Amino acid sequence: MTLKKHISVSKQIFIPIAALVLLAVFNLLVDPAFFKISLGHNSAGDPVLTGYLMTILDYGSEVAILAIGMTLVTAASGGQDISVGAAVAIAGSVILRILVGIGGDGSLRAPIFVGFLAACVVSMLFGAFNGMLVAVFKIQPMVATLILYTAGRSIAAWINNNELPIVTDKSFTYFGGFIPGIPIPTPFFLAVVCIVAALLALKFTNLGLYTQAVGINASSSRLNGINPVFIKWLSFVLLGLCVAVVGLIKTSRLSSINYSVIAKDIEMDAILAVALGGNALSGGKFNIMASIMGAYVIQFLTTTLYKFNVSSDALPAYKAVVVILLVVISSPTVKDKLIGLQKRMKQQKGGGQS
Amino acid sequence: MKKRTLATMLMASMTAVSLIGCGGGNAATQAAATTAAAETTTAAAAAAETTTAAPAEAQKELIKVGIINNDPNESGYRTANDADLKAMFTEENGYEASFAYSLKNDEQINAAQKFIQDEVDYLLLSAADTSGWDSVLQDAQNAGIGVILFDRTIDASEDLYLASIVSDMDKEGETAVNWLAGQGLDEYNVIHIQGVMGSAAQRGRTGALDAKVAAEASWNLVTQQTAEWNSEKAQQIVQSVIDSGTPFNVIYAENDDMAKGAVAALDKANISHGVGKDVIVMGFDCNKWALEELLAQNWNYDGQCNPFQASYIDAVIKKVEKGEELGEKVIIMDEKGFDATEITKEDVEKYGI
Known part of the structure; x- marks a missing residue:
């Protein structure tokens, strides 16, 4: 049993790794300079590493953080939260409201930590709202989160009275940029912190097991003493926490916010990351590391396309091709065929030896 | 225990609902x-x-x-x-x-x-x-x-x-391109960041630049990409050009947000920008914060789009x-272009949006 589980998990992470290798080889063949990383200085005089790979680490981390929460939501509820982009706008708006406020001059009125904490609380409350609709009222996750998807950006604008606060304090740029003296983009560290926290939580608590159990069969898990309502609800709250971190990164990148475009369509990337990770979008078994790998693969693809000057409004089409390929490959029909093919090849080999 | 969780959930959802009530008031x-x-x-x-x-x-x-x-x-x-x-x-x-x-x-x-x-x-x-x-x-x-x-x-x-x-978006584009031509650079290597494709603002502002690039041998487009008015996308596009190592000396962004994203990428790579620096930064719309960037000479030009x-x-x-007669059906508003070397504090207050 444990052996079987082990094999299935390693197979699952094989999909995003294969995609990553494919992209890497493609870039290596076309232009090896893609992998060049150089140490330079930013305009503040701090050392920074630059290059396509660093860009991937930098921007991929946003989706990677969201992918953690999205994987849990997917596994527990068998559906996806499509409101994360709007929720990021809300979280970012809350941070700026606390730090600068309405009509502020851009100087910090509160420590950044306080702003972030407030964003965490608000995001988790919105997550709780989504979670309640899904867990208690048994509404389809996509329909339940459609509410916040539609209203979220207006709420974000309303929080700051439709103003666009700008933070002038340099220390606020660290979260989406670089901490002085450390040449690796901060979003990557934030992603690592989130990933480690998630993995520790899965290892030392029953969260992972319970989430899987609820996702596979909610009623039988209830008979076994797990509260499926609470587990589903919790997954949305945890996604809220991930959203707050991304809100911090996003607002820090530009020290400002644009309510209608911040984190636009990021929910699709997050869901795609989960799918790329080989997780069943209908819930149940999941592998967080595979989702995270999926997130970086998406950014790898995006950066590659940017490099080749593919018009950015054509990007979704390329992503769509990837999704179609993945869905087809991981569909049961193709899987069975592949397994059948594998068996036959083994038999032939065996026959040849004897 | 169960009751308490339910209570917190209810509380949470109530706050959320009330927030939606107010927030929705903003738009739909x-x-x-x-x-x-x-x-x-x-x-x-x-x-x-x-x-x-x-x-x-x-x-x-x-x-x-x-x-x-x-x-x-x-x-x-x-x-x-x-x-x-x-x-x-x-x-x-x-x-x-x-x-x-x-x-x-x-x-x-x-x-x-x-x-x-x-x-x-x-x-x-x-x-x-x-x-x-x-x-x-x-x-x-x-x-x-x-x-x-x-x-x-x-x-x-x-x-x-x-x-x-x-x-008149065409005129906005022309004013900007004429200003850029007046800078007398030996070579124009332009990163052109476009708005949502097909919008009137994008067509007007792109048209003038495209015409100039086609007409002059010293004008090149390093890249021409749509960032859909989005600062994050603009940042990634410029980042990609910087990563590729292609030289450029002009950023022609079709709105202020995208210019801001582009500048964020420049700052990260320590590429100087603004008056008398390596890269000329151009934006449109005259947001107040953008005009302040002009005043600080971090950007070079901002074209007005009169709201x-x-x-x-x-x-x-x-x-x-x-009961008076109406004149022309199409009324075109006065619009300016601001140069960072000439802009004053009064302009920022008066024309900033």
């Missing part, structure tokens, strides 16, 4: 709310008519306008535009205004139909899309409602509207009410 529901308010005022007016004549007459004099605009959260431009309209069409100025907001054409058309049913006197329209307006504007005309377009033109017969108050159409609309309505 506001249309409904304001129209409802308008209905109650007419009801009040009707009631007043039966009791006392004097206040009823005062109410009657108000000109009813239905204003259909894009979502004010779309951009700083739209926020300023909406605030300008709200400041102009007040009861003090003799108007009774209802607002409807949407970025979608079909929702806007629905709103227009509702305004026609509500028998507004004038319909002010900033259309999300250029097509599909013929039949609803015909209805408006049949109902005797004057239609005034602002900010955006539509593909419909000129007979269907009284006036169209617009920015203050309300006074022009007001003038048109006043003329019609007095």
Whole structure:
């Protein structure tokens, strides 16, 4: 049993790794300079590493953080939260409201930590709202989160009275940029912190097991003493926490916010990351590391396309091709065929030896 | 334990619901709310008519306008535009205004139909899309409602509207490109960051640059990409050019947000920008914060896109009410381009949006 589980998990992470290798080889063949990383200085005089790979680490981390929460939501509820982009706008708006406020001059009125904490609380409350609709009222996750998807950006604008606060304090740029003296983009560290926290939580608590159990069969898990309502609800709250971190990164990148475009369509990337990770979008078994790998693969693809000057409004089409390929490959029909093919090849080999 | 979780969840959802209630007021529901308010005022007016004549007459004099605009959260431009309209069409100025907001054409058309049913006197329209307006504007005309377009033109017969108050986007682009040509660089290696493809602003601002690049051998486009008015995408596009190591000396961003994203990428790579520096930064729309960047000489140029159409609309309505002849159907607003070496603090206050 444990052996079987082990094999299935390693197979699952094989999909995003294969995609990553494919992209890497493609870039290596076309232009090896893609992998060049150089140490330079930013305009503040701090050392920074630059290059396509660093860009991937930098921007991929946003989706990677969201992918953690999205994987849990997917596994527990068998559906996806499509409101994360709007929720990021809300979280970012809350941070700026606390730090600068309405009509502020851009100087910090509160420590950044306080702003972030407030964003965490608000995001988790919105997550709780989504979670309640899904867990208690048994509404389809996509329909339940459609509410916040539609209203979220207006709420974000309303929080700051439709103003666009700008933070002038340099220390606020660290979260989406670089901490002085450390040449690796901060979003990557934030992603690592989130990933480690998630993995520790899965290892030392029953969260992972319970989430899987609820996702596979909610009623039988209830008979076994797990509260499926609470587990589903919790997954949305945890996604809220991930959203707050991304809100911090996003607002820090530009020290400002644009309510209608911040984190636009990021929910699709997050869901795609989960799918790329080989997780069943209908819930149940999941592998967080595979989702995270999926997130970086998406950014790898995006950066590659940017490099080749593919018009950015054509990007979704390329992503769509990837999704179609993945869905087809991981569909049961193709899987069975592949397994059948594998068996036959083994038999032939065996026959040849004897 | 179970009860407590349920209680927290309920609390949480209640706060969330109340937040949605207020937040929604910003956009979609506001249309409904304001129209409802308008209905109650007419009801009040009707009631007043039966009791006392004097206040009823005062109410009657108000000109009813239905204003259909894009979502004010779309951009700083739209926020300023909406605030300008709200400041102009007040009861003090003799108007009774209802607002409807949407970025979608079909929702806007629905709103227009509702305004026609509500028998507004004038319909002010900033259309999300250029097509599909013929039949609803015909209805408006049949109902005797004057239609005034602002900010955006539509593909419909000129007979269907009284006036169209617009920015000349082609001219905005030309002004900017002429300014850039006047900088006398030996070579122009331009990163061109475009707005949403097909929008009037994108077409006008792109057209002038494309023509110049085609005409002059020393003008090259390093990259030409749409960032869809989005600063994050602009940052990634410029980052990609920097990563590739291709030299460039001009950033021509079709709005301020995208210029800001581009500058963030430059700062990260320690590429100097602004007056007398390595890279010339150009933006459009004249957001206040962008003009302040100009004042600090971090950027070089910002082209204005005038969002203050309300006074022009007001003038048109006043003329019609007095029975005067209207001149040209298309009214083009005055627009400037600001140079970082010439801009003053007064300009920032006056023209910043």
